[in-house]
Amino acid sequence: MVDILHKVGIKSPAAEVYSALTTTEGLAGWWTINTRGEGGALGGVLQFGFAVADGGGFDMKVLELDAGGRVLWEVVDGPEEWIGTQVEWRLEQVDDYTSVLFAHRGWREPVEFMHHCSTKWAIYLMSLKSLIETGKGAPDPHDVKIDNWN
Amino acid sequence: MVDILHKVGIKSPAAEVYSALTTTEGLAGWWTINTRGEGGALGGVLQFGFAVADGGGFDMKVLELDAGGRVLWEVVDGPEEWIGTQVEWRLEQVDDYTSVLFAHRGWREPVEFMHHCSTKWAIYLMSLKSLIETGKGAPDPHDVKIDNWN
Numbered sequence: 001m002v003d004i005l006h007k008v009g010i011k012s013p014a015a016e017v018y019s020a021l022t023t024t025e026g027l028a029g030w031w032t033i034n035t036r037g038e039g040g041a042l043g044g045v046l047q048f049g050f051a052v053a054d055g056g057g058f059d060m061k062v063l064e065l066d067a068g069g070r071v072l073w074e075v076v077d078g079p080e081e082w083i084g085t086q087v088e089w090r091l092e093q094v095d096d097y098t099s100v101l102f103a104h105r106g107w108r109e110p111v112e113f114m115h116h117c118s119t120k121w122a123i124y125l126m127s128l129k130s131l132i133e134t135g136k137g138a139p140d141p142h143d144v145k146i147d148n149w150n
Numbered sequence: 151m152v153d154i155l156h157k158v159g160i161k162s163p164a165a166e167v168y169s170a171l172t173t174t175e176g177l178a179g180w181w182t183i184n185t186r187g188e189g190g191a192l193g194g195v196l197q198f199g200f201a202v203a204d205g206g207g208f209d210m211k212v213l214e215l216d217a218g219g220r221v222l223w224e225v226v227d228g229p230e231e232w233i234g235t236q237v238e239w240r241l242e243q244v245d246d247y248t249s250v251l252f253a254h255r256g257w258r259e260p261v262e263f264m265h266h267c268s269t270k271w272a273i274y275l276m277s278l279k280s281l282i283e284t285g286k287g288a289p290d291p292h293d294v295k296i297d298n299w300n
Contacts, residue, residue: 148244
């Protein structure tokens with residue numbers, strides 16, 4: 001099992017970051033404009049569609065929601081490599097910043113697609129940071145492209 | 151042991167990417183302007199200094215050099231968490247792109263500093279891509295900042 005780990009620091013109260021992770025409006029502002037479903041309730045399922053996949057993408061079930069600092073999703077539909085993996089967000093206020101510790105855990109193999117997703121998560125985390133700090137993120141299909149895949 | 155993995159695709163011949171990884175001029179164009187040493191010879195040591203660390207940084211020994219597609223460094227001096235870890239670059243020409251598979255292997259623990267370094271590597275890989283595709287990278291101290299550390 002291999003994990004993708006990242007960190008960004010966002011100049012904002014943690015509540016704003018939490019909102020951007022648990023509302024469809026927030027998620028659509030930094031990850032993909034094609035976000036549907038329910039991110040603010042335990043057991044809710046979020047559906048993320050991407051232009052590069054002709055609207056396909058990932059379905060995430062919300063496993064944990066703690067406004068004090070933790071959100072946990074499990075991938076219930078999407079590419080085979082993603083199914084069963086978990087995405088964890090830990091938030092902590094540090095001075096003027098909200099520290100965001102991100103983990104996408106449970107990849108079975110360190111395949112090329114995992115390398116791609118790791119870099120792409122960094123790009124989207126910077127989009128989240130930008131959305132909150134400047135009001136403008138870069139969600140799919142306006143996301144920064146990193147390679148011949150996307 | 152935990153690893154940082156990334157991928158970028160760069161619209162250029164692999165030889166240009168190889169040059170940006172094996173010459174001080176190339177490395178200074180995307181990672182840190184404070185690059186010294188010898189990156190083009192086996193056993194050579196590269197010294198990377200960063201403004202955020204008052205000129206401190208990482209010393210890397212060149213363990214493998216294959217213009218056909220692989221560069222391997224070992225960290226011989228720097229922060230305790232980095233010492234003994236290895237940084238591997240694999241290059242492959244795919245159509246108009248050079249696919250760059252990056253791995254920073256051998257972290258003993260998934261500490262917060264590793265999360266930070268993972269995201270920061272993605273930022274610097276995008277700087278490498280930008281240097282080669284546009285002629286302008288964003289090396290330290292002109293690098294994109296990601297959090298309260300750097």
